[in-house]
Amino acid sequence: MIHIEHLTKSFGTRVVLDGFSADITPGEFVCITGPSGAGKSTLMHLMIGQHKPDSGSLVIDDNHIEQMDFDTVQMYRRHIGIVFQDYKLLPNKTVYENVAFALEVCGESLETIHTLVPKALDQVGLLRRQNQYPSELSGGEAQRTAIARALVHNPKMILLDEPTGNLDKTAAKSIVDILRAINEAGTTVIMTTHNSDIIQYIGGRMIVLENGVKTYDGPVKT
Ligand SMILES: Nc1ncnc2c1ncn2[C@@H]1O[C@H](COP(=O)(O)OP(=O)(O)OP(=O)(O)O)[C@@H](O)[C@H]1O
Numbered sequence: 001m002i003h004i005e006h007l008t009k010s011f012g013t014r015v016v017l018d019g020f021s022a023d024i025t026p027g028e029f030v031c032i033t034g035p036s037g038a039g040k041s042t043l044m045h046l047m048i049g050q051h052k053p054d055s056g057s058l059v060i061d062d063n064h065i066e067q068m069d070f071d072t073v074q075m076y077r078r079h080i081g082i083v084f085q086d087y088k089l090l091p092n093k094t095v096y097e098n099v100a101f102a103l104e105v106c107g108e109s110l111e112t113i114h115t116l117v118p119k120a121l122d123q124v125g126l127l128r129r130q131n132q133y134p135s136e137l138s139g140g141e142a143q144r145t146a147i148a149r150a151l152v153h154n155p156k157m158i159l160l161d162e163p164t165g166n167l168d169k170t171a172a173k174s175i176v177d178i179l180r181a182i183n184e185a186g187t188t189v190i191m192t193t194h195n196s197d198i199i200q201y202i203g204g205r206m207i208v209l210e211n212g213v214k215t216y217d218g219p220v221k222t
C-alpha cells in the first residue's frame with residue numbers, strides 16, 4: 001500500500017510538487033502524465049528516496065520513505081524495481097551480466113543468479129540477446145534489459161520514468177505489453193509518460209500533474 005500525503009518539493013524558490021496526495025493499492029497500474037516540467041520525475045525521485053520532500057509524507061508498506069537515511073534508502077531500493085533514465089545499463093557488461101549484477105550487489109549466490117536471470121530475460125523476450133552488449137541493442141531492447149534488471153528481484157512494485165520515451169510505436173507497445181503481463185502477475189506498476197496513445201492503450205488509472213498540482217486522478221479519459 002502506498003500512501004502519499006501532501007507531498008511538497010521546491011528547488012530554490014520554485015515549488016515543483018505542491019501538496020500531492022494519492023493512495024495506490026497493491027496490484028494497480030498507474031500512469032502519471034502531464035506537461036513537461038509538471039513534476040512527474042520529481043515525484044518518482046521522491047518515491048525512491050532520491051530527493052527529500054520539504055513537507056508531507058510518503059509511506060510505502062508502513063515505511064516512511066521521507067524519513068529514511070541513506071543506508072536505509074539503499075536497502076529499500078532493493079525491494080522495488082526502478083527503470084529511470086539515470087539508471088543506465090553498464091556498457092562493459094552483456095545483457096545477462098547487467099541483469100546478474102543487480103543480484104550480485106545484493107550478495108545472491110551464483111546458483112540463484114543462474115536461476116533468476118534467464119527467467120527475467122525470458123519475461124522481457126530477451127533470452128536470445130543475452131550475450132550482446134548495450135551498444136549492440138536497439139532502444140527497445142535496451143529498455144527491456146533495464147526492465148529485466150528491475151524485475152529480477154521479483155519486486156512487489158516497479159517504478160518507471162518515461163519507459164517508452166525514445167521508442168517508436170511498436171517498441172513502445174511491446175514494453176507496455178510486458179508491463180501489463182508483470183502487472184497481471186500481481187506487481188504494482190507506476191509509470192510516467194507523455195504519450196496519450198500509450199495511456200489509452202493501457203487503460204486503468206491516470207494521474208495528471210500540472211505545475212506540480214494533481215489535476216486529475218481516475219480512470220483514463222477517452
Ligand atoms: N535537481 C533539480 N534542481 C533544480 N530544479 C529541478 C531539479 N529537478 C527538477 N527541477 C525542476 O523541477 C521542474 C519539474 O521537473 P520534472 O523533471 O519533475 O518534470 P517532468 O514532469 O518530469 O518533466 P518531463 O516531462 O520533461 O520529464 C522543472 O522545472 C525542473 O527544471
Ligand SMILES: [Mg+2]
Nearest residue numbers: 040041042161
Ligand atoms: Mg520527467
